[in-house]
Amino acid sequence: MNLVRQFMLLATCLISITAVAATKSQQPNIVLLFSDDAGYADFGFHGSKIMKTPNLDKIAQQGVLFTQGYVTDPTCGPSRAGLITGKYQQRFGYEENNVPGYMSKNTGVDGDEMGIPTNEVTMGDYLKRLGYATAFYGKWHVGGADKFHPTKRGFDEFYGFRGGARSFWPYTATNKPPSKLDYMERGFGFYEEHEGYLTDVLADEAIDFIERKHKEQKPFFAFVSYNAVHTPMEATEEDLAQFPELTGNRKIVAAMTLAMDRATGKILDKLEELGIDDNTIVVFTNDNGGPTDKNASDNAPFSGTKSNHLEGGLRVPYLIKWPGKFKAGSKYNYPVMTFDLLPTFYAAGGGNVADLKGIDGKNLIPHVTGENQARPHDILYWKKDVRATIRQGDWKLIRYPDRPAELYYVPNDVKEIRDMAAEQPERVRQMFKTLFEWESTLERPRWLLKRKFENYDIDRMDKYRWEKLDAKSAKSGDVIVK
Incomplete structure (x- = not known):
């Protein structure tokens, strides 16, 4: 009888181990491709006849195109804060883009101290809880201070820059960036400039991570945060040559978009080569509407640009490909937001969305599959x-x-x-x-x-009075924002 009990106990353990292993193997890999300052109309899947985006178009053809995809803010930093936390960033006071000209009401420091508060849980944190290997490549822009570093905010690996913009070419001893936050950094504190054009390099880094984690048989989450097509306007001669009919910044933004599409294609090809494309969720979206006066982007058919609340500032390309789960070539027409990606990824990875406390995003899976016919957001x-x-x-x-x-x-x-x-x-x-x-x-x-009356007691000033002063000083020219 003892032998029988031991055998049954062993069999139960083996079944449990097998079940856990099976669950892990069924977890989809996740690749989030995130562009910067792209125009809504500047993609083939949105009807562009000028831009060359065959690989991004392929994601739309093989997945779902969300016709009303929105960001939580029409500027870079707050938009990223909402995406990464799954909630309105105003819930933790992140209303402004972290650019010169703003100050903390408590410390008076700006720049690298403007980040997602360390008590907020990120997309990387949540997916690590589910056993995912996590990596972030490219533009961070949600806190330059060490306490906000990606490797301290849920990402196992990082190769990118902490700031909001930088050259697509490597910096040198004679060509230095304005800030240390603009240098490329591998892991924490190891600054290592790349070779070649940065958009291509980010794809190569993500591919290396994907190959390593596939070999380890571990589900992975790769966040590829392109700085294309944000300024500075820089492109390779080869890519510029693909658009002989264009001139000026319109020619450059087309070449930058082509490079981003090529980088995306390399990642998609690697997933297919490794035989894991059928078990990988691929998302493409953007941080805000295009700043048409800065990079010659096109937000048609909408009015508005980056930084305002018209549709052209808020509505962005939004694609999700999940073979076998989401119908290829389909469209989803109800409004969604980028903060919906966090609960969607968590649910896809086997997590219980009810465990995500205090978020505003919604799990899009039942809405896209038709199980839930209601709007994700009223x-x-x-x-x-x-x-x-x-x-x-x-x-x-x-x-x-x-x-x-x-x-x-x-x-x-x-x-x-x-x-x-x-x-x-x-x-x-x-x-x-x-x-x-x-x-x-x-x-x-x-x-x-920041204002001329900086000695005013900010901490004792109620929010309403401060906002009234915002409106007044915006007219009088007291604002010192660069």
Whole structure:
């Protein structure tokens, strides 16, 4: 009988081990491809006849194209903060882009101290809990100080730069960047400039990680954060030659987009070569609308650009390919946000979304598969200082500090040229109330504009008075933002 019991116990253990191993092997790998300052219209899958994006188009053909994909903010840093935490970044006071001209209300420090608070849990943290190997390549831009470093925020490996922009070519002893945050860094504190064009290098680094983790039979999450097509406007001569009909920055942005597409193709080809493309989720999206005056990007058919709350500043390309799970070549037409990716990845990796406390993102899997026919979000919000926007259903209200609010019905007016606020006063009042109620749940902004009256007691100033001063000084020229 003892032998029988021992045999049964051994068999039970083996079954348990096998079940765990099977679960691990079924976890999909995840590759998140993230572009920077790209225009909505600058991709073949959005109808461009100028840009050459066959590999990105392939993701759309093999996956789902989200026709109403939004970012949590129309600028780089806050948008990334929302994506990486799965929540509105205003919940932890990250309202401003970490650029010169802003200061902490507590320390007076700017620049590298502007990051995601260390008590916030990141996408990397969550996936590591599920057994994923995690790596981040490229532009970080959510905190330059050591405490915010990617390897301390859920990523096992890092090769990239902590700042918001840098050259696509390596820096040298005679050609130095403006800040140490712009140097390429491998791991923590080991600065190592690349060779060649950076967009290509980021793909090579991600491929090396993918090959190593595949050999180890470990599920992986690779976050490839291109700095293309952000300024400076730099491209290779070979890529520029592909667009003889174009001139100026439009020619350069086309060449930069081509390089990003080529890098994406190399990653997709490696997944296929290793035989793991069928078990890999591939996502492509962007951090905000294109700054058309800076890099000649195109946000058609929308009005607006990076930094404002019109559709051209908020709506971005948004693709997810998951073979066998999401129908190839399909479209999803309800509004989604980039913060939905965190719970979607967590659920795909076998996690229970109920364990994700305090997030605003939604698991998109049941919505895309049709199991849940409802909208993922009935209401979406955006806010920066006193500027704020609410989308409720298909109605969108934009609040300004210096003029009346505007109301648009998005499906019939994607260019936002017919303001219906005067025709819908009760709707405006109701949406204002809902917006105010949401704002009351938020933390005060962590960083404030530097001003001529810097001796004013910021910490004792209530938020409303500070916002009133924002509006006043914006008119009087007291703002010192560069």
